[in-house]
Amino acid sequence: MATGMKTFIDAKKKLDPDGMYEDITAFPDHMKDGQEIANKATLPNLLIDEIRHIVVCGMGGSAIGGDLVRSYIAKNLNIPMVICRHYEVPTWVGSDTLIIGSSYSGNTEETLSAISNAAGKGAKIICITTGGKLKEMADENNWPVITIPKGMMPRAALAYSFVPLLVTMSRLGFVKGCDRDLPNTIEAAKKRIAAYSLEADDNPAAILASRIHGRIPIIYAGPDNFDAVGVRLKGQVCENSKQLAFVNIYPEFNHNELVGWEIYKPFVEKLIVLTLRDKDDHKRVNARMDIVNRWFAERNIEHIDMKSDGDNLLSRMMSLIQYGDFMSWYLAMLNGADPSPVRVIDYLKGELDKV
Secondary structure, three states, X not given: OOHHHHHHHHHHHHHOOOOHHHHHHOHHHHHHHHHHHHHHOOOOOOOHHHOOEEEEEOOHHHHHHHHHHHHHHOOOOOOOEEEEOOXXXXXXXXXXXXXXXXXXXXXXXXXXXXXXXXXHOOOEEEEEEOOHHHHHHHHHHOOOEXXXXXXXXXXHHXXXXXXXXXXXXXXXXXXXXXXXXXXXXXXXHHHHHHHHOOOOOOOHHHHHHHHHOOOEEEEEEOOOOOHHHHHHHHHHHHHOOOOOOEXXXXXXXXXXXXXXXXXXXXXXXXXXXXXXXXXXXXXXXXHHHHHHHXXXXXXXXXXXXXXXXXXOHHHHHHHHHHHHHHHHHHHHHHOOOOOOOOHHHHHHHHHHHOO
């Protein structure tokens, strides 16, 4: 075992009492469990030809599962699918809208408000939750509920917000067979654990964390299937590692944010660019990534390509999810931070209760 990994093992004993590392390691098992739960769930008899929109209402770790499903099935879904991170659903929501209420705790105030708002508009509603007020609302209104396991931080339960939603989309017939690659994806995810574990000597996630340590990562991704993966990575660095990170999407940032790099020298030692790359990135986006990377190199701005890996798109998306999740945990250890608590969010919720 490399000396550096022993440092992380020692840090884990002090800094991770709630077992975030174990939850990240269990991601493939969570995916398999989420698939089984969704396959057994009772779903409504929808006439999908009468559904004109799909809206996933959620926040934080619960919403990102919806983002990932949206990104994954975008090119095969024939109706709009949007993620609502607000107290109200869009004005066009009505009886021709399927609403998915996703709240791990079941008590997310924005989601509860949005679901109530959607119900008043006559929308069709399905809930994904561990319980709480959302489960109570569903029971009172006879809405179908996919009940997922309790006991994790919402961001650590990503597989339970993502996989049941994906299976639901397939079972309802919106994108038939879109969950077909799940078994292969789960097996590939299991195999990656060894490379990212505390026992791995040449651990790419730990190495990346060491390169990021003391810097603010600026994350860039393509607009097709990896935009949500970039958002997930940013969120994991912020919540697990307890430090700032920012994300933007090609090609949009080339039309504005790129100019902001012209005055970089006062900050260059504190910034690092992470570019998420996939073999199926649009050819013009891929060309932009190459050009921008050369531009960064000419100015000695450190930049790293995080390349996806897998036999299918779903597996490739999950490969970067795993890479980023493990990296954020190692970065937390380097920062001397417990990856689980989110004290400032708890403080915010407490203050909101007073309003």
